[in-house]
Amino acid sequence: MKIRVATDSDFNDVFLVEKDAFGYDKEANLVKDLLSDASAKPLYSFLAFNNDRAVGHILFTSACIEGSQDGASISLLAPLAIIPDFQKQGIGGKLIDYGLQHLKNSGVDFVFVLGHPGYYPRYGFKPAGVQGFEAPYPIPEEHANAWMVQELRPSVIGSVSGKIKCADMLNKPEHWRE
Ligand SMILES: CC(C)(COP(=O)(O)OP(=O)(O)OC[C@H]1O[C@@H](n2cnc3c(N)ncnc32)[C@H](O)[C@@H]1OP(=O)(O)O)[C@@H](O)C(=O)NCCC(=O)NCCS
Numbered sequence: 202m203k204i205r206v207a208t209d210s211d212f213n214d215v216f217l218v219e220k221d222a223f224g225y226d227k228e229a230n231l232v233k234d235l236l237s238d239a240s241a242k243p244l245y246s247f248l249a250f251n252n253d254r255a256v257g258h259i260l261f262t263s264a265c266i267e268g269s270q271d272g273a274s275i276s277l278l279a280p281l282a283i284i285p286d287f288q289k290q291g292i293g294g295k296l297i298d299y300g301l302q303h304l305k306n307s308g309v310d311f312v313f314v315l316g317h318p319g320y321y322p323r324y325g326f327k328p329a330g331v332q333g334f335e336a337p338y339p340i341p342e343e344h345a346n347a348w349m350v351q352e353l354r355p356s357v358i359g360s361v362s363g364k365i366k367c368a369d370m371l372n373k374p375e376h377w378r379e
Pocket residue numbers: 222223279280281282283284287288289290291292293294295316317319320
């Protein structure tokens with residue numbers, strides 16, 4: 202299994218992996234929109250390959266804290282997709298770890314995700330609401346733990362808080378229903 206940065210010429214693979222993983226094309230179209238969304242930059246897109254076949258994709262897009270002049274570098278993980286035949290083989294975890302290492306090396310301070318609270322904490326994510334970070338759209342109380350954060354630079358959490366503003370194409374209520 203090989204993981205590398207996805208380039209423009211990988212777009213067909215990215216689209217097909219997203220569509221196959223989810224079983225419909227909502228996330229594939231979201232990724233397409235985000236790739237050409239100026240407010241999503243810098244973005245980080247990675248593909249996982251089994252031999253030469255693309256089997257997994259992960260995308261991180263830029264975010265910020267509304268009204269903050271703090272200048273913290275923030276990314277948001279969405280979506281993560283592994284095609285059905287390759288799920289539950291650890292590829293999702295490897296893509297998360299690979300992506301986070303790359304973001305860390307690129308100077309990103311912290312990363313948010315709205316996802317399953319039984320999955321992402323395995324890779325270092327913790328509930329974000331209790332740390333003072335509000336999601337772009339309200340998360341129902343019963344799903345509060347699905348809104349998570351991870352710091353990539355020690356001690357940045359606690360020094361900032363507020364409402365997270367995501368890229369324009371992600372900033373729609375339908376992307377914030379867990
Ligand atoms: C969710 C997904 C990315 C996980 O990737 P993966 O490579 O299959 O996951 P890993 O092999 O790293 O981890 C597997 C473990 O995660 C668990 N897991 C997988 N999907 C899960 C989910 N939605 N909720 C909770 N746990 C989940 C598995 O049960 C398994 O647990 P185990 O180790 O105790 O058996 C993948 O299944 C997928 O693409 N699903 C469809 C699209 C999707 O839901 N994406 C995530 C939302 S953005």
